Amino acid sequence: MIANWPAALGGGILIGLAATLLLWTNGRIAGISGIVDGVLRPRLGDALWRIAFLAGLVVAAGLCILFVPGAPQPRTDFPRAMLVVAGLLVGFGTRLGNGCTSGHGVCGLGRLSPRSLAAVLTFVATAMATTYVVRHLLP
Template sequence: MIANWFSALGGGILIGLAATLLLWTSGRIAGISGIVDGVLRPRAGDTQWRVAFLAGLVIAAGTCILLFPGAPQPRTDFPRAALVVAGLLVGFGTRLGNGCTSGHGVCGLGRLSPRSLAAVLTFIATAMATTYVARHLVP
């Protein structure tokens, strides 16, 4: 089994490398919400790399699960309706915040963007408040 700290470190390094390579090779930011938006509202000549990037995320996760038996598994015990609502809320939040945690947290902070720092602090505070409410206030 992979040690939790080792897999987290390895995953973080791979995310950083992927974001850096995308920026160096194409000048693009590895913000997942923006990449997905470009697939959902395609522009000529700008879709292929987005689909390849998203497919790589899914393939890499599946490969990790297959190769490492101790790797974290996706949870399947959530109600489908709650997943849909949560997904819509995340989508709304990424539009409202003009980006997601990958764009602001990984790429924006790496570029020392004050706007990204404000966004990440907001993400963290909101996640902490949501977790508290979900675990301690909602039966």
């Protein structure tokens, strides 16, 4: 059971609301990898909303850490090189899967996309297998 289920429920509602509002107001999918890609390879008149969306994610997380008692804190006990390698692997997987968990899981499933369903099932199965290997098979 989730220790703080009201916060998790509230966070899920806010994510769903943000994805819905972005789709209704801009006609855009709130997949973070696609939004970042649009910032890294901008098209005329398309980068501003993407930058604002990403800035909102960072600012909201910072405000949560500062003002919400018991909010999860960033971990500092990982080697920086490992974090860089992990980030690059996530980026590779995102490209391989034509989107990230937020795009497929929140937005794709909400639009009843079969491709997103296959992607989410793959994400979940891989996460379960990885967790099992790391917790039970590795020393």
